[in-house]
Amino acid sequence: MVAGSAARVSTGLGGLFERPGVRVEVRDLVKIYRRGSLEVQALRGVSVSFEPATITAVMGPSGSGKTTLLNMIGGVDRPTGGSVDFGGVRVDGLSDAELDVHRLLNVGFIFQSINLVPSLTALENVELPMILAGRPRGERRARAERLLEAVGLGGRARHYPEELSGGEQQRVAIAVALANDPPVILADEPTAELDYEAARGVVDLLAGLAREAGKTVIVTTHDPRVAVRTDRIVRLEDGRIVGEYSPLELGGALQPGAKAGHEALAELVRARIAALEREIEAVEERARRGELGLREAARLIVALEEEVKALKGVLASLGG
Ligand SMILES: Nc1ncnc2c1ncn2[C@@H]1O[C@H](COP(=O)(O)OP(=O)(O)OP(=O)(O)O)[C@@H](O)[C@H]1O
Ligand SMILES: [Mg+2]
Known part of the structure; x- marks a missing residue:
């Protein structure tokens, strides 16, 4: 895309x-x-x-x-x-x-x-x-x-x-x-x-x-x-x-001590979730095209979805 x-x-x-x-x-x-x-x-x-x-x-x-x-x-x-x-x-x-x-x-x-x-x-x-x-x-x-x-x-x-x-x-x-x-x-x-x-x-x-x-x-x-x-x-x-x-370093903002207010952090977390969801889409697409085995695709998607779930928990704790 x-x-x-x-x-x-x-x-x-x-x-x-x-x-x-x-x-x-x-x-x-x-x-x-x-x-x-x-x-x-x-x-x-x-x-x-x-x-x-x-x-x-x-x-x-x-x-x-x-x-x-x-x-x-x-x-x-x-x-x-x-x-x-x-x-x-x-x-x-x-x-x-x-x-x-x-x-x-x-x-x-x-x-x-x-x-x-x-x-x-x-x-x-x-x-x-x-x-x-x-x-x-x-x-x-x-x-x-x-x-x-x-x-x-x-x-x-x-x-x-x-x-x-x-x-x-x-x-x-x-x-x-x-x-x-x-x-x-x-x-x-x-x-x-x-x-x-x-x-x-x-x-x-x-x-x-x-x-x-x-x-x-x-x-x-x-x-x-x-x-x-x-x-x-x-x-x-x-x-x-x-x-x-840096959009690529969003994960870093989750480290303790990162200088971000709650809302700033929540925004970054939401952004990271969106990025992960795009990654999931990309994996699905590669699997559809046969570039990735189904088992490997499933493994990647489960891992990505776990990260999304964890981030949604962080977001909830931030009140977002
Ligand atoms: N022409 C103006 N006269 C008086 N106050 C203004 C004027 N333009 C902006 N402000 C005030 O300055 C502050 C900053 O406004 P600004 O429009 O830059 O915010 P913003 O971050 O773009 O917000 P939004 O996300 O809603 O577009 C606000 O408190 C706003 O009310
Ligand atoms: Mg504005």
């Missing part, structure tokens, strides 16, 4: 992207929202870096500051304090006009509520950012077509958003975000409204952009099954970074 999706991405990526990712370095970032006399500290001194060719998941409870962090990096809003270095350029030091250009050319945004223009076809939606960037008509049409092919929607270019499934709409939105070949992709809960199959397709597409096109990809998510498909998980709580995990 993973390999299949990656292959589908890579066939469309050749020559589409010329601008590799850049390093994004956030230092002591503070964001205070003021409404009347009320103050909300959305970010309380966040320091973290995001590397090119890497997809990072930012996880954390609702209100922990995930969207705010993306908005500071993307130049949607200005920090109250601290700095955002974007490939050597200080985003927090840009003028309003420069920020407009930054958002148009350097950052591809993808949102939870898919924001396509309903009166434009998929193709026209993808062309729009290139029109704003002043690209010639012929060039932008050809590129829009190729981008739609790259996200697996070559046959849907003339469809309007309402004629597409949620997963397909989100793929169009990714093509829109990629129109001007931005080095950095910021995806804010892009899979929240999708079922798991569609969500997996979207996250694998985003992962392909990092791993194959070298983009810097940051994705916020509540779904551990999405997070485990990334290269790195950063955990935010109440405006602070409270942990960083």
Whole structure:
């Protein structure tokens, strides 16, 4: 499944992207929202870096500051304090006009509520950012077509958003975000409204952009099954970074003394359970194809299921 999706991405990526990712370095970032006399500290001194060719998941409870962090990096809003270095350029030091250009050319945004223009076809939606960037008509049409092919929607270019499934709409939105070949992709809960199959397709597409096109990809998510498909998980709580995990090392978080709050741990456990369940599926598939003897498959599945059962016990003890 993973390999299949990656292959589908890579066939469309050749020559589409010329601008590799850049390093994004956030230092002591503070964001205070003021409404009347009320103050909300959305970010309380966040320091973290995001590397090119890497997809990072930012996880954390609702209100922990995930969207705010993306908005500071993307130049949607200005920090109250601290700095955002974007490939050597200080985003927090840009003028309003420069920020407009930054958002148009350097950052591809993808949102939870898919924001396509309903009166434009998929193709026209993808062309729009290139029109704003002043690209010639012929060039932008050809590129829009190729981008739609790259996200697996070559046959849907003339469809309007309402004629597409949620997963397909989100793929169009990714093509829109990629129109001007931005080095950095910021995806804010892009899979929240999708079922798991569609969500997996979207996250694998985003992962392909990092791993194959070298983009810097940051994705916020509540779904551990999405997070485990990334290269790195950063955990935010109440405006602070409270942990960083490798999806491959989730088991390590279960060791006594691991620095994780209960909810952080529960999320990691859920993620590990999801990974194990995928492994079980993979074993079953190999057995079906005759690549694995039935007895060996049964042995593996029993072992994996025991681990799942044990982890579910851990989850129950954590109140999850
Ligand atoms: N424009 C705003 N004005 C005032 N407060 C805001 C504004 N935007 C966000 N906040 C507050 O800042 C905090 C962080 O919000 P943010 O949207 O970054 O959280 P989040 O982690 O993205 O949450 P969710 O998972 O629900 O999307 C919250 O307490 C929120 O209410
Ligand atoms: Mg949010």
